[in-house]
Amino acid sequence: MSEPILIRPDMLAIVNQPYGRQISYPITESDIRKWALAVHHPESPPAHYLDPRAAETGTLTAPPEFNPFAWGAARTEHTGKEIPLDPARRNLGAMEHLLGVVPPDLPHALNGGISTAYSGVPMRPGDVITAESVIAGYTAKQGRLGPMLLTETATTWTNQRDETVKVHRMTLIRY
Amino acid sequence: MTEVAPDDPAQSAKTWFAVGAAVPPFVREAGFQVWNRYAAVNSEFVGIHMDDTAGRAAGYPGAFGMGNLLWSWLHCALERWLDGQGRLEHLELRFRSPALKGDRIACTGIVTGRTEKEDGTTVLDLDVWAENDSGQRIAPGRARIRLGHAAR
Structure with a gap:
């Protein structure tokens, strides 16, 4: 039986393109x-x-890992390329639809890992944080639970003075 | 819950941050008491962290904890250990296995390298991890810390 193709050409075409820009409410x-x-x-x-x-x-x-976007953003700047997301794929961390690409047809998702570089600029009350994210790359693997797609995203956080707070990388495992 | 305060007067800063020094474990019991609180602040209300059925459907024995919470606990461990004497520059964790209900999770680390910089600061490299009751490192990773002048 042939392995499913997890990384499609249209997915590769959106690597490194910003798929989301959010501006937080003041902390x-x-x-x-x-x-x-x-x-x-x-x-x-x-x-x-x-x-x-x-x-x-x-x-x-704030603790360095504090998330000012947890309960939504004051403003979200869209790419203008969005397509509807299948409701069954909500909560699976998909982001491809924000750039007009159908997410991979994988029913489960896990957080595979996180890597963050902190600049030393802390978040304080009153700060407004902007987060801009890209898909940094895709990797396909065979795991314990079957074929797995690893998606690395990179999000850069800056404050209202345009100071970088951190660059946050996450590996999303879909299977 | 055992935590060692980082202000033991017998420990000089140099010993506390020497190669081979251990980060005092930050220990928590996995389960809905901690997962629900974390979900509340991080809006992480996902079935696999709230519902045993969803956890089993994802291939696990039941509901399991958020990787993001292990991430936070590691930050807590490092913050308590540093006690204001340095700052975290880099942290990475790989989530190999989830924390299951009732698991006693210890987040800790060990200093593997120490470099004195020309600007008078000191950079520490660490292996860090979260481990369960069986000693299994469910989330191994690395950290880099920069100590201020006073902490050397």
Whole structure:
């Protein structure tokens, strides 16, 4: 039986093309505090996350992995090439449809790995973050669960002063 | 839950950050108590993390934890270890196996390299990982840390 072709020419044609640009709502103290409480549960986070003076004095910074886009973006700039996504493919991390390409017909998705380069510019209350993403590449593999498509995405985050906060790479495994 | 505070007065900064030094484990029990809180802040309400049926359909024994939460826990471990004496420049993790309900996950690491830079800072390279009760490294990776002048 022949292996399915997981990486199609139309998918390769969109590698390195920006597929999404999002601008966050301004980060709030509460966003940062709730994030720290959630990831440290059941123990308390380090004291500075809970200290109201840290916010007042401007010394409160978000944990580096904090996600200001979790509950949506203030603005999303579209590519103008979008096609509808099959509802059955929602929550599978597909992004190809944003560039007018039908996502691969694979029913499951996992987060295969993350790699982030931090610039040293922290996120603070009031910051507005812009995230721009590209598909950095595709790899096909045979895994325990069958044929697998690995998609590497790269997202660059900048703040309102156009300072780079981080470059975040993720490997999405679809199978 | 065991955590070692990084402010042991007997530990000099040099020893604390020497090659071979271990990052004190950040230990959490996987399950809905932590997954639901993480889903709430990261809006990560995905069936495989909420529903055993969805987890089984994906080829696992039941619902399982988010890779992103292991990622956060590793950041917590490093932040507590650094205690403001350095900053994370790079972190990467590969998610090999999921954290299943009831697993006791320890996020830790070890310093594998230490380079003094001309600008007076010190760069540390680390192997980092999340491991389960069986000692299986379910998410291995690497980190690079830059220590400030005071922490050398």
